[in-house]
Amino acid sequence: MTLLMDFRNYQYTLPMVTGLVVDMEVKKTCIKIPSNRYNELMKAMNKSNEHVLAMGACFNEQADSHLVCIQNDDGKYHTQAISIHHHQPRKVTGACFFVFSGSLKAASGYLAKTSIVEDGVMVQITAETMDALRQALRDMKDFSITCGWANQEDGQEHVHIQWIDDDHNFSNKGVISPIDGKSMEFITSVKIFHGSEFKANGKVIRWTEVFFLQSDDQDQPNGLSDPADHSRLTENVARAFCVALSPHLKLLKEDGMAKLGLRVTLESDQVGYLAGSNGQPLLSHYLSDLDSTLIPVIHRGACQLSEGPVVMELVFYILEILS
Incomplete structure (x- = not known):
């Protein structure tokens, strides 16, 4: 909240990019962006704070589990991963948003840090990595970030930004036009x-x-x-x-x-x-x-x-x- 809150306007919103999903696996997180949503992504990125890049993700239909944020009786929140298939190990977990924060200091000893926050994922990176990430998005290029201690390969995790095939997943099943009954499915x-x-x-x-x-x-x-x-x-x-x-x-x-x-x-x-x-x-x-x-x-x-x-x-x- 403190990272994303606009205290001048008292707003807490995240822009959404149609078709963008987050895949979380063991030691690997992939943010997948449909190629035909480039303009949507640029519009959201250009409105963001230069030190923070945060966006909402769509429901990941390919994931076998999804992060949810649950409020306890005492008013505090905790994160759970809800599985689609019970009694089976989770392979891919979806997340509701991602945040890149460019506040990590090079002197910290970390290349980058990743953590689950509520029902999303936060990646702390250096200002230089943030600049490189934004440039890769502008150039429509894939980008990878290694997270963990700089001098310890064991335990390192990876965050990948990937451009994927065009998104044509328009549903509107059963919706018809009130004007002439024209089907609105896939529009x-x-x-x-x-x-x-x-x-x-x-x-x-x-x-x-x-x-x-x-x-x-x-x-x-x-x-x-x-x-x-x-x-x-x-x-x-x-x-x-x-x-x-x-x-x-x-x-x-x-x-x-x-x-x-x-x-x-x-x-x-x-x-x-x-x-x-x-x-x-x-x-x-x-x-x-x-x-x-x-x-x-x-x-x-x-x-x-x-x-x-x-x-x-x-x-x-x-x-x-x-x-």
């Missing part, structure tokens, strides 16, 4: 936890998720090297959608349209949107308000895009305001 999506929301007439409309749809002739989702790069555009579109529909929330909810979809297309020869619910497009009296609010935002977004085409679908829910 890249991002959950929105603090997105746009507007309240009116005892109801609130809340943006909850965005899908980056895939064109028929493209292997990558609409040329998006990093969906996070479009966060400002998606936020502006979501806000405009909420503003346009806020006067209609009560009627929409009463008509059973509590889940809404907005599909925005930004291409060189096509800029537009589709909006719907329950597999049907919204009625014309809703679309007139959407046109006046959304179309200017979409056209501005199309002018600002540095890559494309982009087709994304935003999902919204209309909820009751609890008193």
Whole structure:
């Protein structure tokens, strides 16, 4: 906590890189980064403290056990490794995060030090090793760190940073578009936890998720090297959608349209949107308000895009305001 806490803003957060996992074995820890997540990693690294590099890891489906942090009755925490297969020795244990701290002094006698902290792993390294690690990540190269006493090979451990094959593990199994029933399985999506929301007439409309749809002739989702790069555009579109529909929330909810979809297309020869619910497009009296609010935002977004085409679908829910 003291290492990662931002005391100015009182925040304790870790950036996540999609598909990144941590494998812990006997005397070896591997941090595996999908090659197609390079831009996500760079964005997280560039925002980090120069002396500390910390990131959250995804659930490791290949591991046979996973670190968990459990609170005791006395309020203190301890770490356990929960095995998938009972009565079998653990081979690979997953971790929830990693921290590299560049605070280790060369005079300490250690090459580097590794330890389990809560449900993650911390590696203490020298400032010089931190510089070399960051440069290797920028160059998209594997990197290895030897941990232990400098003059004792026995008992040394190794930490490896490895770039692995592209991550295409998008699930969304059974998810369909509220606009036209299109399957969203295997489509890249991002959950929105603090997105746009507007309240009116005892109801609130809340943006909850965005899908980056895939064109028929493209292997990558609409040329998006990093969906996070479009966060400002998606936020502006979501806000405009909420503003346009806020006067209609009560009627929409009463008509059973509590889940809404907005599909925005930004291409060189096509800029537009589709909006719907329950597999049907919204009625014309809703679309007139959407046109006046959304179309200017979409056209501005199309002018600002540095890559494309982009087709994304935003999902919204209309909820009751609890008193």
